[in-house]
Amino acid sequence: METALALRALEKSFSSHRVVDGISLDVPKGCFYSLLGPSGCGKTTILRMIGGFGEPDAGEIVLNGKRLNGLRPYERPVTTVFQSYALFPHLTAAQNIAFGLERRGEAPAAIAPKVNRMLELVGLQEKAGRMPANLSGGEKQRTALARALVVEPEMLLLDEPLSALDPALRKRVRIELKQLQKQLGITFLFITHDQEEALSLSDQIAVMNKGKIEQIGTPQEIYLTPATRFVAGFLGAVNWIDGIGVRPEATRISRATPGNGARTVDAQVETSVFLGDCFHVQTRTSAGVTVTAQVSHKDEPFANGDRVHVWWHAADELPVRE
Amino acid sequence: MKQGRFLGVFAAGVYAFLHVPLLILCAFSFNRSKFTIWEGFSLEWYRQMFADGQLGEAAWNSLVIALASTVLATAIGTLCAYGLWKKNSKWLSGSLYLSLVTPEIVTGISLLALFQWVFRYWQVQLGMHTVILAHVAFSIAYVLLVVMARLRTAEPALEDAALDLGASEWEAFRLVTLPILKPGIAAAALLAFTVSFDDYVITSLVAGVDSETLPMVLYAMARRGANPVVSAISTVIFLGFGALILLSERMQKNP
Ligand SMILES: Nc1ncnc2c1ncn2[C@@H]1O[C@H](COP(=O)(O)OP(=O)(O)OP(=O)(O)O)[C@@H](O)[C@H]1O
Ligand SMILES: [Mg+2]
Numbered sequence: 001m002e003t004a005l006a007l008r009a010l011e012k013s014f015s016s017h018r019v020v021d022g023i024s025l026d027v028p029k030g031c032f033y034s035l036l037g038p039s040g041c042g043k044t045t046i047l048r049m050i051g052g053f054g055e056p057d058a059g060e061i062v063l064n065g066k067r068l069n070g071l072r073p074y075e076r077p078v079t080t081v082f083q084s085y086a087l088f089p090h091l092t093a094a095q096n097i098a099f100g101l102e103r104r105g106e107a108p109a110a111i112a113p114k115v116n117r118m119l120e121l122v123g124l125q126e127k128a129g130r131m132p133a134n135l136s137g138g139e140k141q142r143t144a145l146a147r148a149l150v151v152e153p154e155m156l157l158l159d160e161p162l163s164a165l166d167p168a169l170r171k172r173v174r175i176e177l178k179q180l181q182k183q184l185g186i187t188f189l190f191i192t193h194d195q196e197e198a199l200s201l202s203d204q205i206a207v208m209n210k211g212k213i214e215q216i217g218t219p220q221e222i223y224l225t226p227a228t229r230f231v232a233g234f235l236g237a238v239n240w241i242d243g244i245g246v247r248p249e250a251t252r253i254s255r256a257t258p259g260n261g262a263r264t265v266d267a268q269v270e271t272s273v274f275l276g277d278c279f280h281v282q283t284r285t286s287a288g289v290t291v292t293a294q295v296s297h298k299d300e301p302f303a304n305g306d307r308v309h310v311w312w313h314a315a316d317e318l319p320v321r322e
Numbered sequence: 323m324k325q326g327r328f329l330g331v332f333a334a335g336v337y338a339f340l341h342v343p344l345l346i347l348c349a350f351s352f353n354r355s356k357f358t359i360w361e362g363f364s365l366e367w368y369r370q371m372f373a374d375g376q377l378g379e380a381a382w383n384s385l386v387i388a389l390a391s392t393v394l395a396t397a398i399g400t401l402c403a404y405g406l407w408k409k410n411s412k413w414l415s416g417s418l419y420l421s422l423v424t425p426e427i428v429t430g431i432s433l434l435a436l437f438q439w440v441f442r443y444w445q446v447q448l449g450m451h452t453v454i455l456a457h458v459a460f461s462i463a464y465v466l467l468v469v470m471a472r473l474r475t476a477e478p479a480l481e482d483a484a485l486d487l488g489a490s491e492w493e494a495f496r497l498v499t500l501p502i503l504k505p506g507i508a509a510a511a512l513l514a515f516t517v518s519f520d521d522y523v524i525t526s527l528v529a530g531v532d533s534e535t536l537p538m539v540l541y542a543m544a545r546r547g548a549n550p551v552v553s554a555i556s557t558v559i560f561l562g563f564g565a566l567i568l569l570s571e572r573m574q575k576n577p
Contacts, residue, residue: 053482073485086483090501099497100487151487 001028004155004187005050010059012045019045020056021211027155027189028204032181034190036198037208038234043191044083047157050189052076064154074103079148083159085140087132093143094119094128100151118146121180137165138173145180155187162197174201195235199223207231225319232318239291241265241310250316251293253281253308255300262311267291269306283310344560351553358548367550377555380539387450387525387535388518391457395518396511398458399465404499406466407473415470421463429460430524437528448530456528457521461514468513472506505573512570516563 005027012020019042027033035043048054050061052073061068068076079100087096094115101111119125122142132140141161148156161177162170178201181188192198198205199219206216207230215227226232229245238245244263258264267283270290279295281302291310295302302308351368355361371377406415421429433456437448476499484494522537529538536555544552 051482051486053485073482074488074490080483080486082479082483084477084479086477086479088480088483088498090498099484099489103488103493147487 001031003027004029004031004064005189006060006062007046007050008060008062010046010049010061011057012042012049012054013057019211020049023059023208023211023213025206025213025216027187030185030187032178032188032190032201032203034192034198034202034205035208036192036195036205036234039193041208042211043193043208044159047080047159047189047191050076051078051080051157077154078157079151079153080157080159081141081144081148081161083161083163085132085144085161085164087135087140087143087147089132092129092131093124093135093139096132096143097147097150100147104151114150118150121149122146138169141165141173145177149180149184149186153186155189158188158190160191160193163192163194170197177201199235207234209234227319227321229320232320237292238318239289241285241289241291242287245318245320246312246316247318248280248292248294250312251291252311253283253293253295253302254311255306255308258309258311261313263314263317264309264311265291267308267310269302269304269308271304272302283308285310347553348557348560351550351557353550356548356550367554371551371554371558374551376534377536377539377551380534380536383450383533384519384536387453387457387533388515390454391461391518392511392515394454394458395461395465395514396507399462399510399514400469400503400507402462403466403469403473404495407470415466418463418466421460422467426460426521426523430456430527433459433524434527448528448533450530450533452528452530453525453533453535456524457518460521460524461518464513464517465510468510469503469506472503476502508570508573512566515566519559519563 003026007023007025010020010023011018021042023042023046035046037043045054049056050063050068052068052071052075055069063077087093088099091099097115097118098111101114106114115128116125119128122145124139124142124146127135127139127143130139132143135143141164145161162173165173174197190198190201202219204216205219205222207214207222209230215222215231217225222231223235226235226245229240232238232245237248239248239251252258252262253267253269265285265287267285270282270284272295273280273282278297281293281295283291283293285291293310349360350358352363352365353360354364354366402418406418433452437452441447480498480502481494484498485491489497520537521535522541525535526538526541529535536559540552540555543549
């Protein structure tokens, strides 16, 4: 697959604190690519360097074969959806969307239809004349998205664009965002610290920690075959039993001794938590390790203090390196 | 109940202390008598005020000086505030605020010293231009204070967004930051105009023979003895500024 964006050994320090520490990655054309990592790991710093807001101390940024280092933000064919949306408060939604086209010197006659098509695409026709202060959170987010997309960038940078929305809205907007990206075929570089968001949206994910990349892969790859303990733990709950990682949904418990081929540990039930679609049963092994198993409603109920066997299939063990 | 009544009396006292002098001033400007005994309503002092050529010239000087220094100080102060906001330097902003806490008499004497030193090499004299320069010098800090307060509420990402969408740095300032700052700049200009029109100490030090301002003439008249014309002018100035401030509040509410 053709590469849209290539980062090569990117480095950036703020007052001797190395915030971005040798980042290299390739974003394929038309890909929904996520940078996933905890707060403060350097995601925004990377995005700002691509957009032209802060030069890297070392390394290269190449977009479709063109080196971006040293170019001013307005010379770079990328646009950004900022975390706070940064809508211009003195302009209407439509004027916000027209801003980039006007800066490119397009004729007013050409701008109006493009703005209208964008408003339609994000479903904001009725809100075209509203000021940002009079838009809801979701409408602001869509205005910011439309404003960045209307200039047809070679790549769209999104800095946690859903984090300011309430949880119910976030899930709906997530689906819309993915559909929009598919429909337009624009390369998205999406930043998030929410693993569920990254897993559900992305074609590829780069998991970051402390300014370095821990693993790059498809959502399935990084969830099912995490390369490091950090990735395993960041993408979901893990039971660590003698250095072996098993996810709760792959962990079983039973009173009877499990059959051949299963790895088994003896344990005692501590608590059982009802989560709606399942139970999480927390047990303590004879070695004193806490192990959580996901149990369906249909399974036999467990009471606190029950002596049980905790078991799993060898194939479900997470293949972490360390 | 008892405490409530005491507070009411106290508040009335404070208000009276603040506003009764203005009321007395206003009332005696319409008094037929030259002295502080009420003898009946008259517009005589207002007639005299408008007939006085020296007063008219001083008022004109004050207006020209206030307008010129307001335009210059507002432009310079706004750009300074913008630069300081971008650079975010404690040192630089601190040194500019210094001029707010410098006693006026010190500012005035130091400006006079500067002008006299410069005049050794340049064949120029004290006059309107030196007064305007002096007023610009002390108004900038006021403009800075007001515009900075407005900038602190602005989101830094807005200019980034403008650049990101293809605006140059100048366009980002002109099309995004400046419109957002407009109410702050208007308030700053009003303040600069007020402090310039009002200034006596610094102005009297750096003014030349042709550049007497209204406060200077008023001061001289008042020193010569009770004069209802002074009350008349003061009333006009008070009402003029009151109207100006109401107007600017109006403008800020519906821009
Ligand atoms: N301009 C700056 N000056 C000094 N330190 C900075 C600057 N920008 C970022 N940092 C520091 O660099 C580190 C990484 O910041 P960054 O904003 O890239 O994190 P992030 O991964 O985007 O986090 P979040 O998920 O919270 O947005 C943080 O410790 C931050 O304090
Ligand atoms: Mg961030």
